[in-house]
Amino acid sequence: MIVRSRAPLRLGFAGGGTDVSPYSDQFGGRILNATISLYAYATIIPKIDGKIHFVSQDLEKEVVYDSQETLPLDGTLDLLKGVYNRMVDEFNLGALSFELQTFVDAPAGSGLGTSSTLVVAIIGAFARWQNIPLGEYDVARLAYEIERKDLAMSGGKQDQYAATFGGINFMEFYADDKVIVNPLRIQKEHILELESNLVLFYTGSSRLSSKIIDVQIANTNKKVVKSLEAMHRLKQQATDMKNALLTGKLDTIGECLGEGWAFKKQMAEGISNPFIDEIYDRAMNAGCTGGKVSGAGGGGFMFFYCPNNTKRDVIKALGGLDGQVKQFNFVKEGLVTWNI
Structure with missing residues (x-):
């Protein structure tokens, strides 16, 4: 029996960063996000050779170990090994023998929650x-603890919950790692119009989000007024954009994204750079009404709201830059697993 799983990546519309401790512990966080038709995949093939095989197909890396209960975290495919170590320890599985194959539809560090989504897919398998x-x-919760506690990777909580639940969700984050996921019942025509008016653009470069997040955490601990005020505004935007989607006021989405991008750049250094600014300016000049970087910033994917049939103009304007427009659809389904 072979086991497969997949979990969807996500776009973060508003509130990004307010799910990161200590901000969420002290002030509470709110985020609006939606899962899209790009995925992380995991396949487990049971073995009887007394070995553990890890194969990351997108990273083109492979490692093999003798079957054991705890694998060394040495910088090579630690995400995969970290899940294995925790699953064996948490559920008393004992040493296993298997091959784990993984693949992600977007590069690591691209701002779509790739690492967390992959962890969710592996846990599911x-x-x-x-x-x-x-x-x-x-x-x-298990995915969050593996990344943030077991592997000491800086970041927030939204990605693990988005990948697991799927759909368009308004999420709330509180102290003691309390999370509330509120699925939104948005009229189909509003979702279709939102999807039709969005352009997703890969900048061609990834970034190490943990560095930006570490600065954000430091700013919160130091109570940097500019950074905290920006995060308060981003949190309010999550509520405002949720209301806009629920009531069909899509003409406000672009402006809200643009305001959120301005606030986000005040949270920490390195969130934007000259190339990102050029991409943003080209999209705005071609007719988009607002956009932002997805994720922590510094690179990865950007997306833009392009109403009144300006989507093709924006795509054309971005065509002369290094990077790639990526087609997608919104998806309702989160983590799924099956046998073959």
């Missing part, structure tokens, strides 16, 4: 293989 009953909150 292990849970199905070992018949471990995990609910959606259980999977997302």
